[in-house]
Structure formats: C-alpha cells, structure tokens
Amino acid sequence: DSGVTQTPKHLITATGQRVTLRCSPRSGDLSVYWYQQSLDQGLQFLIQYYNGEERAKGNILERFSAQQFPDLHSELNLSSLELGDSALYFCASTEGPQPAFNEQFFGPGTRLTVL
Amino acid sequence: QQPVQSPQAVILREGEDAVINCSSSKALYSVHWYRQKHGEAPVFLMILLKGGEQKGHEKISASFNEKKQQSSLYLTASQLSYSGTYFCGATVVISNFGNEKLTFGTGTRLTIIP
Numbered sequence: 001d002s003g004v005t006q007t008p009k010h011l012i013t014a015t016g017q018r019v020t021l022r023c024s025p026r027s028g029d030l031s032v033y034w035y036q037q038s039l040d041q042g043l044q045f046l047i048q049y050y051n052g053e054e055r056a057k058g059n060i061l062e063r064f065s066a067q068q069f070p071d072l073h074s075e076l077n078l079s080s081l082e083l084g085d086s087a088l089y090f091c092a093s094t095e096g097p098q099p100a101f102n103e104q105f106f107g108p109g110t111r112l113t114v115l
Numbered sequence: 116q117q118p119v120q121s122p123q124a125v126i127l128r129e130g131e132d133a134v135i136n137c138s139s140s141k142a143l144y145s146v147h148w149y150r151q152k153h154g155e156a157p158v159f160l161m162i163l164l165k166g167g168e169q170k171g172h173e174k175i176s177a178s179f180n181e182k183k184q185q186s187s188l189y190l191t192a193s194q195l196s197y198s199g200t201y202f203c204g205a206t207v208v209i210s211n212f213g214n215e216k217l218t219f220g221t222g223t224r225l226t227i228i229p
Binding site for chain 1: 117144145147149155156157158159162164202204206215216217218219220221222
C-alpha cells in the first residue's frame with residue numbers, strides 16, 4: 001500500500017459525458033501528478049500540482065482539467081468524453097516539487113471505460 | 116521526448132539474467148526505474164542522477180551513462196516475482212528546475228518462467 005488513494009476504482013460512462021477522478025496523496029506529500037495509461041501503453045504524464053499550484057503540464061487535452069485543493073487532495077476532470085479516453089488513470093505523489101529527485105508513490109488507479 | 120526502451124519484451128527462465136536499456140535523445144539529468152505488475156500501480160525501484168553512478172537493490176541494479184545518455188537495468192538470478200513491465204523515466208537537463216517533467220518510456224515486459 002503506497003498510501004495514495006484514488007476513487008472511484010472503476011468508472012463506466014458514455015461519450016460526451018463528464019467525470020471527476022479524485023486522488024488523495026500520501027500524508028506529508030505536497031506534489032500530485034496525474035498520468036494516463038492506455039491499454040498496454042506507457043505512462044503519459046498529464047499534469048503536476050505542488051501545494052495547490054500547477055507546476056508542470058504534459059500532454060493534457062484541453063477537455064481535461066485538474067486542481068489541487070487546500071487539503072492537498074486533487075481532482076482530474078474529464079469532459080466531452082471520447083472512446084479514446086478509455087484508460088487507466090493514475091495519480092502519484094511526492095514530498096518535494098521536483099520529479100528529478102523524488103520517488104513517486106502511485107495510487108491504485110481509476111479505470112475509465114467510455115462506451 | 117519519450118525515452119526508448121529495449122527490448123520491448125523478454126522471456127527468461129528462473130535464475131537467468133536480463134538487461135533492460137533506456138536511451139534518450141536529450142541530455143539526461145536523472146533516470147528512474149519502476150516495475151508494474153499487470154493491473155497494479157507502478158512501484159519505484161531506484162533513481163540515478165547524472166554522474167554515472169550505479170545503484171543496487173537486492174539483485175536488481177542499474178547504471179547511468181551520462182555520455183551515452185542511457186541507463187541500463189540489470190536483473191540477476193531472476194525470480195518469478197520479477198515478472199512485470201519495467202518502465203524507465205527520464206528528466207532532461209534544462210536551464211532551471213521550474214518545470215522539468217518525468218517522461219516514461221514505453222516499457223519492457225519481462226516474463227519469468229519456472
């Protein structure tokens with residue numbers, strides 16, 4: 001158990017809909033990262049927040065947005081969903097802001113299926 | 116830019132050794148290695164910073180060749196528990212650490228058979 005929690009575990013929805021994925025980092029960690037992993041693919045970095053502020057952006061679509069709240073939990077919002085958005089979404093957390101130096105602790109993931 | 120891993124997949128018998136390579140087209144600052152079992156979250160193995168250091172973790176070790184912009188993960192006397200997909204992640208050298216990102220490779224699937 002990494003100490004990172006994600007809800008829900010599974011999500012099934014239809015095209016065009018909007019969903020929210022939630023992540024709570026390990027106690028004491030200030031950074032949260034979101035990744036998308038499509039079937040048998042690598043981990044695509046989406047976005048990083050550090051202590052409530054956006055710190056780095058990856059290949060995040062305009063239809064996707066995220067935020068980190070004062071209690072440090074983070075939410076990833078996916079809207080106007082398409083079939084291709086079906087994937088496993090992971091969040092990870094680190095204590096410090098710099099991914100170069102910090103071990104990332106991954107949550108169990110949310111499996112999103114868009115029908 | 117995504118680092119390139121090789122091989123894409125490898126099958127070993129228990130007790131055999133394996134090497135997984137990770138190459139970048141850009142100068143690397145750090146390389147991270149993670150293992151992911153099917154349907155589970157990636158688990159951290161080690162971080163190597165530029166300087167050519169080598170690190171070890173039980174029978175799993177790694178090297179970082181700054182000049183060649185590559186890292187190699189060594190698994191010796193493999194065990195069944197080593198099965199999974201191994202990902203390298205790379206951060207590249209930039210002028211400041213304001214927004215560096217960890218970019219993962221496409222993975223190497225390792226299967227250990229009895």
